[in-house]
Amino acid sequence: MASSAAPTTSPKTWRAYAADVRGRAPHCDHYVPEEAPAGPARLLSDFLAEVS
Template identity: 60%
Template sequence: MGRHDDVLATWREYADDVRGQPLPCDHYLPEEAPEETAGRLLAFFQEQTS
């Protein structure tokens, strides 16, 4: 998707706090890049509780 569209720009049309970056995988993030997916999610949740 990100190769064809600016996904973050699309989401910013609907929300103020939009962050993200591509991961080295295709559609199934938890299956194809489990460590990277978990790391990004943990960082997000830790930031939300700080």
């Protein structure tokens, strides 16, 4: 069952420190790699393709 709690830090918070901030809340509970590995893996892969 997915948690409805808000993340403790958001992209809005990090924009005060970095020019290019992207983020999404995962649709899972605490163990993201085990519960929803495809989402973060896809985001990381897309990011690395852009910066390389």
